[in-house]
Amino acid sequence: MSTNEISGSNELCAQDPEVMTFYNLRGSDKTTILRKKELQRLRKERIENKCFRKKEKIRKAKEIVDNALKIREELHQKYLRAEPWLKEQERQRLERNKRFTTEIINQPPDYRGEWDPYVSDDEFGTSFELKRTGWEVEKFALDLARSTVGLESFTGENHLFSCSGTIIEFLNGICSVVTSASLIRCMDKDEQADELKINVWLPSGEKCEGFISNVDLYYNICLVTVHCTSNLPKKSFNDDTGFFDLYGNHSKDVVALGRSCEPWSLKVASGKLIPRRHRFDCEELLVSSCKITKIGVGGPLMDFNGNIVGMNFYDKKETPFLPSFIVLKCLQHFKEFGKVVRPLHGLRVGNLHKESLASLEKICHEFPKVCGVIVEKVEPSAEHSEIKVGDIITHLDGMAFSNAAEFGGILLDRCVTQMLEKQNLSEDCNQMISLKFSVKTRGGISEATTRTINTDKFTPSGLNRWPLPRPIIVRQYARGVLFSEDWYS
Secondary structure, three states: OOHHHHHHHHHHHHOOOOOOOOOOOOOOOHHHHHHHHHHHHHHHHHHHHHHHHHHHHHHHHHHHHHHHHHHHHHHHHHHHHHHHHHHHHHHHHHHHHHHEEEEEEOOOOOOOOOOOEOOOOOOOOOOOOOOOOOHHHHHHHHHHHOOEEEEEEEEOOEEEEEEEEEEEEEEOOEEEEEEEHHHOEOOOOOOEOOOEEEEEEOOOOOEEEEEEEEEEOOOOEEEEEEEOOOOOOOOOEOOOOHHHOOOOOOOOEEEEEEEEOOOOEEEEEEEEEEOOOOOOOOOOOEEEOOOOOHHHOOOEEEEOOOOEEEEEOOOOOOEEEEEHHHHHHHHHHHHHHOOOOOEOOOEEEEEHHHOOHHHHHHHHHHOOOOOOEEEEEEOHHHHHHOOOOOOEEEEEOOEEOOOHHHHHHHHHHHHHHHHHHHOOOOOOOOOOEEEEEEEEOOOOOOOOEEEEEEEOOEOOOOOOOOOOOOOEEEEEEEOOEEEEEEEEO
16 A cells, blocks of 8 residues: 555544544434433443442441441440349249249149030030920929029038039928038048038029038938028939839830039930949949939939939949939938948849840840849958859849849848847947848859858948049149139049
């Protein structure tokens, strides 16, 4: 390239870009160039603003952190200054916790559910329990309700038990109520509780004070007297044993009655007589399918003809009851001797109908149409009689019976006869009672043999167990003094 050409090229490069439109292939004019410059300026300004905002954000964040550190330091200094006061407050709180303590008695292990009130009548029948039985049965129940009372007992200021009872006598402003001895029994032992106070809720809703007259812990029965100005209707227990003949074709429908104290209300539950012996120790107990609660303990059991056929006790699955004729014999003993007298013969017997079907088949094959009781246990005092476990007793002193309740009734009558003849009853008496049993031995001869037991001892009052569900007791103490006690189950 020549020197002139090079100099010409340099001159072109040195010219103002705005003038050099010749080399712009897009053909941009001066306005376009100015617009591009403006866009470049705006972009640069946005970048600068973004950087400024970022720096400002960092500055503010640093200020927040510095303020937080400053506040934390101030709080730490305040805590250091208040530490002695806080320690004193903690010491006082611990001291207060020592003053208020909680004690839980009979707490079930590993139970995570809610506890229910120990005394509750929510499961005692339904409001329309008797509607399906007919108006006649409902009338009988309402008539018996006029003689059904509610009872509650206290030891000092502590509630002990609530149950029901039946008015059996009213004379000269004094009424007698028969109920269960669970009303006055200690929860942890078979003894009468101390410092007893009894409230009796009459069918009218009136509350009166009751007094213990007689107690027998063997049959778990007690008699309460109440002073009352109003005339109260009385009811008698039925003395007929025919209803308890489980081999008969008569109706076995029953109604259990009870009365709650607070709130005051009548409770009923219907069911049937069940051919089964209960798990309680008392041999004379029978069982019904009525669903009651502890409120119904001591209350009457009625058949569909309006007769009182028993006194109820409580179990969760079924309702054991003491037959009415046994209750009547206990009341007779209370009247004659002040206590129940029953000979200690050394035998434990049970009803035949509680045996398994296979065992009953063998018994019926060996002894057709046999009635009586089966021997379940022989105490050392009765071994000399040669009566053995599995033997069947059909008669006592020549009197036939069909179940253990009737067997127990004959024993009670036998004591009354003997005692009234001699008119001499004491704890240390040596009155010999001779009991003659007609026994059929299984696997032996088919004829009954007579076995004799002579005894001068009487059944102790606390021989039978009458277990109730143990309450869960929650006690609150303030400075070692009990101020609250709640019962649950």
